Amino acid sequence: MYDVIVVGAGPAGAATAYHLAKQGHSVLMLEKEALPRYKPCSGAVSPSVAELFDFDFAPAIARPMRRVRYTYKLGDPIEAELTTAAPIWMVNREVFDHFLVQQAQGQGAQLKHSTAVTAIENKGDYWQVSTPDETLDAAYLVAADGATGPMAQWLGFPELARRTASVLEVPAAVADNCAINFEFGLVKQGCAWNFPKAEGYSIGAVTFLGQAPADHRKVLDNYSQSFGVSLDAGTLYSHPLKLWDGNHPLHTHRAVLVGEAGAIVDPLSAEGIRPGMISGVRAAAAIDAALAGDADALANYTAAMHATWGEDMPWAKRIAGLFFRVPGIGYRVGIKRPTATQRLGQILAGEVRYADIAGRVMKRMSGGLLSG
Structure with missing residues (x-):
């Protein structure tokens, strides 16, 4: 039996696994996709996440950025520089996520990828987790399977609303003096953006209020042309977002939600990587305390997330x-x-x-x- 099974090997799940394994617990990460895997995401990460870990993130960063450019309906441009101590990181999720998983493995966490979870069963003082090939047991369970994963529903949490974001990945020559771009006005009740990477652009759009379109193809076609690239030159992905829409429990019997599985996504910026990793670190601390006999540890995890991150989201x-x-x-x-x-x-x-x-x-x- 494992101390903890983490379902989902994104940033939140890998952060949880890393800190639990570092404390000497037996941890298994289950990931339905083969790693490394592409993840639709614009990939902007605050370097402040480095404070939560004791390793160098440099191998996982595609491009550090300070320059920011804003437009309104493609006009009235504003350019500025970030004044934070360190620049914002642009990352490719297939690299960044896999790097975090490898760090967790380096601490002793085990990984089974290309392994979908097909069912879970509460056995009282442990959880039984079924995959197509075997049944696994763990004292505690972490749901880190994102916006579309079934874990939250299986654990009895209420269904939460999702919004659709679209990301156009375009290979392109990117100048050294490029900027993080935000566009307001093209997307009704939302925004568009262009985040440069080492060898191309991640051009995205999301509607934050009201009825969202099925995808943002028309907007992204228009917006991409302003950077000298076309929709046809790249690959368009649409993916759901679980934006925070009020505090709700993040724990149940011997199980917790982390990252987007718990809607830990900023409702104004759609930032999810940093808050997801924060939730993973705090969940790991709570499970560590629970394994040591603290009966209130998981409830304290929910309370801590509500009192810090959740208190600011309204x-x-x-x-x-x-x-x-x-x-x-x-x-x-x-x-x-x-x-x-x-x-x-x-x-x-x-x-x-x-x-x-x-x-x-x-x-x-x-x-x-x-x-x-």
Whole structure:
């Protein structure tokens, strides 16, 4: 019997496995895909995640970026530099995720990939996990299988709403002076972006409010042409997002949710990698305590996530609700301010919370509505 089985080997699952294995626990990661595997994702990661680990992330980083460029309906461009201590990392998920898994393996965690979980059963003081080839037992279970995985439902958690994001991966020559690009105005009640990698672009779009289209093909076709590339030159992927929409339990009997399986995704920026890894680290600490006999450890994990990350997300949701309804005003009174990029970097780095800036942001937006 394993101490812990982690279902899903993305950043949240691998972070959980790494810290549990480091504490000397027997850990098995189960991943339905063959690793390394492509994951539709724009791949922007705050370097602040490095503080949670004791290894160098350099081999997993495709390109560090400081320059940011904003547009509104492809015009009125604004360029700025991030002022955080370290630049934002652009990563390819097939490289980044596999790197994290290898770090967990280096601590002693085991991996079975190309292995889907077909069922789970609560046996009282342990969980039984079925795969096509065998049945496995573990004292604790971690659901890290993302927005589309079945684990949360099997564990009895309520079904959560999903939104569709689209990502166009385009091979292209990328200049050294390229920027992280955000476009407001092309996507109704949402935004588009272009995140450069070492050998191409990840061009994406998502609708945050209201009814979203099945995909964003038309928008991405228009937006990609502004960078001299075409939709036909790349591969278009659509994937669901579970955005945070209110606090809910992240634990049940001998099991926890981490990452997007628990909707730990920013409802304003759609950032999921950093908060997912944070949830994995905290879940690992909770399971470590539970294995040592702390009966309240898993409940404390839910409470800690609610009191920190979850406490700030209502402010992110309120800003999103106002900004994406009137993006023209938001662009004029918010994005164009000299401090906007500084605040963006601080939010992504965890140096500033949405609660710290929400009052000023919403006051400016309301003033813009009145003056407009």
